[in-house]
Amino acid sequence: MHKFGYKNKKLYCEDLKLETLVKKYGTPLYVYSENTISGHYESLKRAFSDLDTSICFAVKANANLSILKLITNIRGGFDVVSQGELRRVIAAYGDPGKCVFAGVAKSAEEIEFALEKDIYCFNVESEAELLRIDKVAAKMKKKAPVAVRVNPDVEAKTHAKVTTGTYKNKFGVAFDDVMKIYTRGQKLKNVYWRGVQMHIGSQLTSVKPFEQAVRKVAPLAQKLKQKYKIEFFSIGGGMGIVYDPALESGKPEWWKTPAAEKTITPEKYAEAVVPHLKPLGLKILLEPGRFIAGNAGVLISRVEYVKRTAKKNFVIVDAGMNDLMRPALYDSYHEIVPLTKKSGKLLPSDVVGPVCESADTFSVDRPLPSVSEGEYVAFMSAGAYGMTMASNYNTRPYPAEVLVKDDFHHLIRPRQMPARMWESENVARWLKYVRK
Ligand code: LLP
Numbered sequence: 001m002h003k004f005g006y007k008n009k010k011l012y013c014e015d016l017k018l019e020t021l022v023k024k025y026g027t028p029l030y031v032y033s034e035n036t037i038s039g040h041y042e043s044l045k046r047a048f049s050d051l052d053t054s055i056c057f058a059v060k061a062n063a064n065l066s067i068l069k070l071i072t073n074i075r076g077g078f079d080v081v082s083q084g085e086l087r088r089v090i091a092a093y094g095d096p097g098k099c100v101f102a103g104v105a106k107s108a109e110e111i112e113f114a115l116e117k118d119i120y121c122f123n124v125e126s127e128a129e130l131l132r133i134d135k136v137a138a139k140m141k142k143k144a145p146v147a148v149r150v151n152p153d154v155e156a157k158t159h160a161k162v163t164t165g166t167y168k169n170k171f172g173v174a175f176d177d178v179m180k181i182y183t184r185g186q187k188l189k190n191v192y193w194r195g196v197q198m199h200i201g202s203q204l205t206s207v208k209p210f211e212q213a214v215r216k217v218a219p220l221a222q223k224l225k226q227k228y229k230i231e232f233f234s235i236g237g238g239m240g241i242v243y244d245p246a247l248e249s250g251k252p253e254w255w256k257t258p259a260a261e262k263t264i265t266p267e268k269y270a271e272a273v274v275p276h277l278k279p280l281g282l283k284i285l286l287e288p289g290r291f292i293a294g295n296a297g298v299l300i301s302r303v304e305y306v307k308r309t310a311k312k313n314f315v316i317v318d319a320g321m322n323d324l325m326r327p328a329l330y331d332s333y334h335e336i337v338p339l340t341k342k343s344g345k346l347l348p349s350d351v352v353g354p355v356c357e358s359a360d361t362f363s364v365d366r367p368l369p370s371v372s373e374g375e376y377v378a379f380m381s382a383g384a385y386g387m388t389m390a391s392n393y394n395t396r397p398y399p400a401e402v403l404v405k406d407d408f409h410h411l412i413r414p415r416q417m418p419a420r421m422w423e424s425e426n427v428a429r430w431l432k433y434v435r436k
Contacts, residue, residue: 002295009341015407028319028399036296047266059085061289061384066412068092079287083110137190147195154213156201165200193228199236207272234285241294290384297383320353321360322393328359335380342369
């Protein structure tokens with residue numbers, strides 16, 4: 001469903017040749033496809049059109065102001081997890097009234113800011129947090145809209161580091177304790193129950209865990225509607241995307257992967273959960289991040305050197321783990337393709353970055369076309385949790401970002417200037433004057 005592909009052997013984003021952007025802006029370079037993002041948003045909206053649905057884009061997946069403004073333009077809301085993210089939404093002309101605020105550690109300052117901006121709802125992750133929200137709201141003479149994030153204790157069957165809905169995880173309120181906290185909240189003067197929420201994990205590639213969790217929480221939502229007149233049930237984000245399409249079309253024999261990758265479609269997802277949700281008559285919130293933005297972005301990098309050793313073919317590129325952290329952190333797979341399509345033999349290749357860590361590795365012995373110094377490669381499906389997780393490690397500047405629509409483009413974030421990386425630092429006064 002994404003809009004990246006080869007035309008006359010050149011890789012395009014929509015109707016724009018990626019080589020053109022690389023020549024203009026250099027590398028490493030993130031490129032996003034606007035029509036892919038809006039297409040994903042619309043397909044999800046369509047699949048759930050039987051319900052009164054609101055889509056709250058998870059800002060943590062891609063927080064560039066242009067992406068947030070695009071979501072605003074297509075009438076989306078937002079899932080935020082910090083004051084910073086809420087400020088970004090506001091800077092992108094987003095409506096705080098369409099924002100839900102998640103996160104286990106909301107500070108009093110963050111709560112105050114969000115209340116001042118009249119967000120749609122706080123998704124509360126503990127009783128202590130509920131009491132804190134009540135206290136801050138009392139000080140501001142306001143009534144805060146709240147929902148409990150339920151931890152349904154369902155295995156999401158995804159990577160352990162992105163599983164959130166079991167009792168081993170820090171998130172939410174245990175399913176069995178949820179009613180207690182609603183009763184408690186009812187007695188507080190400065191909060192009112194607006195909904196109930198859950199989010200069981202990210203990159204789910206089967207609908208089963210979703211269905212299991214919705215089926216478990218729906219009767220609770222029904223009870224809460226009767227007792228406390230809640231108006232929404234948020235079923236969170238988590239829809240997985242395909243990172244390795246080649247798995248579907250077959251790989252050379254020597255390339256062994258654990259399992260063929262398949263994922264959920266919006267239709268399959270809706271088919272599994274809508275029957276449990278419809279009878280509730282509640283507004284349903286979805287909080288997708290990766291599904292909207294993941295396959296809508298690529299990271300382009302230049303090959304600096306090719307180093308052949310007795311054991312390995314290292315392709316050394318100018319993007320590092322600081323630019324795209326997922327492979328280093330989760331051993332995630334990102335498809336790697338050259339900007340100019342190649343024919344000929346595939347070579348087992350380790351694509352590695354410039355950072356001084358062995359974890360700075362994007363592929364191990366992966367069959368790739370042979371590339372040489374000065375050529376460009378694209379890391380596919382880097383539109384979600386790519387730039388938002390980037391860092392200045394090794395004092396490497398943040399890459400540039402470009403948004404493409406049809407055959408035009410805009411530089412939505414210039415490459416960071418080196419001096420910007422230390423501009424807010426100071427040398428301690430006693431270090432300044434060294435006695436010789
Ligand atoms: N709602 C809540 C409360 C969340 O915590 C998350 C993601 C989402 C929605 C959006 O989930 P999505 O639809 O994108 O799966 N850095 C990891 C992913 C961490 C996800 C954290 N929470 C990665 O790169 O795979």
